[in-house]
Amino acid sequence: MPEPATPARPEPATPILPDGLVAIVKRDCPTCELVAPVLLDLAGADTPLTVFTQDDPSFPTAADWVVDDTDLGVSWHHDIETVPTLLLVRDGREQERTVGWSRQHWQELTGADALGPGLPEMRPGCGSLSVDPTRADELAVRFGGSAVHSRRVQIAPLEDEMEAMFDRDWTDGLPVVPPTEARVLRMLEGTTRAPDEIVCLAPPNLVPCSVEKVAINAVMAGAKPEYLPVVLAALEAVCTDEFNMHGVLATTMAVGPVLVVNGPIRHQIGMNAGVNVLGQGNRPNATIGRAVQLTVRNVGGGRPGEIDRSTQGNPSKLGLCFAEDEEGSAWDSLAVERGFDPGTSTVTAFCGEGPRIIVDQQSRSPESLTRLLADAMRSVASPRMVMGIDAMLVLSPEHMARYRDAGWSKQRFRDELTAVSMIDSDTILAGAGGIDEGLPADFAGVQLPKFNPDGGLTIVHAGGPAGLFSSVLAGWLRGPGGSIPVTREVRP
């Protein structure tokens, strides 16, 4: 006996239409009122007639061939957009349909003669209640709800729904948007991926995290559906071994995922790459990073005080996500530098802390500015740490102008910066200058670069047009046990 096939995921139950003629009407529709006598005629004829009424089950009359569809199940499942709609059904399947009143079409469909004497030749119908925009959410949840599988949680009548989110420990300390089914279904429309597709194994508990779970947390973060693909790509990036989110969470250092977005998606969803780019105020910037953090917290179990033992933390751990200003840059974007096509949208996850300002309002030459930047970045993590800690430099437009004017490429800048970042190891040995912290004695007598030349410094361009300030974000440890930046393409 052959094995039974694996059953497909059950479809939402579609009501089967009775054979014969089927009409969908509502009392609150002048055309339906108009054709009421025609329906009464057809009810008495040979072909069985069933009428589904959307608002009043006694319309067009109280009879056993009139069926209550006030919950709109039949109308919704059979895509009724107009009332009246007349269908011909055979063996439970629709053969043809006509919408509104047209003597000619109704006679063709029913095979009857001389329908509706005294009625005009034709009359357009009215909107079906099952496509009423004010009821769309309710119906999507009622009939489309089998698309989501997460546990439903009731908020009690006297519970304030915002307090309920806090009471269940689902937040990052700030209020979240309650993730109702309607909101989550709308969020899921932002991606073509199926709700039950697994995006990543969320650390620290390595829980398989579905698109649906990400969508729920994205709703809570306050994101819009069109941001969801970016959130999904960001989670793919942070949940890699190379990014090492588990390590990022468990460290006592103050780091979290810093997300940089490149490509057309930045404009499509209205991200900020300009004034106050690293600050508050722009919705996608603010909510995409937050959605990632909430997902790790709620699905993966990564909470402060539990796995998260960061000594002091930093405000970016609420979420830090921004767009690179590619159009104003003289250099390759971060994504292009990392091997992607400029037309591709990407998210790069960098393990970092909050930004620190670098002021240089006087350098006129690229050489001078580069020395200043090197000087300022010497204290990333501590002036005594070299090679082992990464950083991200966010160069502002006014600083970029120095390099554009002089025709320096990104690689030239990197080379020149490394050259002036060389540090005399003797000055930073443990004990040197009366400071216990520092390199072991066997590192004496050499020159070491501040950052590992093999990708230790990530460089992006962003910020407002005025201000001779750039920012550096300290990173974390490189190498096994540490984290390296990871880029993922944003897929719809």
Place this chain on the structure above:
Amino acid sequence: MHDISDLERRGLPGVFVASEPFRDGAQVQSDALGLDTARVFVDHPIQDRTEDEMRALAEAAFDEIVACITGP
């Protein structure tokens, strides 16, 4: 019941004591508040009792009350 619900949110184990006729209403309130608050019911009526009778009611309910605010 609101008070106990609020105090639990502030980290305090709490218990609410009422007379028997309050039982159903307290369940409804508890459901509405979304927290299954600890509660103990004593015999009614209350208002016609003497001081000694009130103390006797308290003595009879004491163990149950303590059990509501100690664990596990």
Place this chain on the structure above:
Amino acid sequence: MTITVLDPTDETTVPARQRVVRPESLHGLTVGLLDISKPKGNHFLDQLEEQLTGLGARVERYTKPTFTKPAPVDLRHEIASSCDAVIEALAD
């Protein structure tokens, strides 16, 4: 109005709001007795106070201004900062 939300977690814990963890015993702890101000309730609480003291607990007495409304925020804050547990009585 009851709102239903979807669970954002990995669903390994109960989604309902939980009672706070209880101490093993009241010995050495401060128990607040909150009188809701209905007549006779004070006698009930006097007895509880005696027996709680016998258990080795410290007792603090509080009174609501009226039983018809939740306790004022200041009173709730005071109880929460001074006590380790609370007994509210006697509604009739």
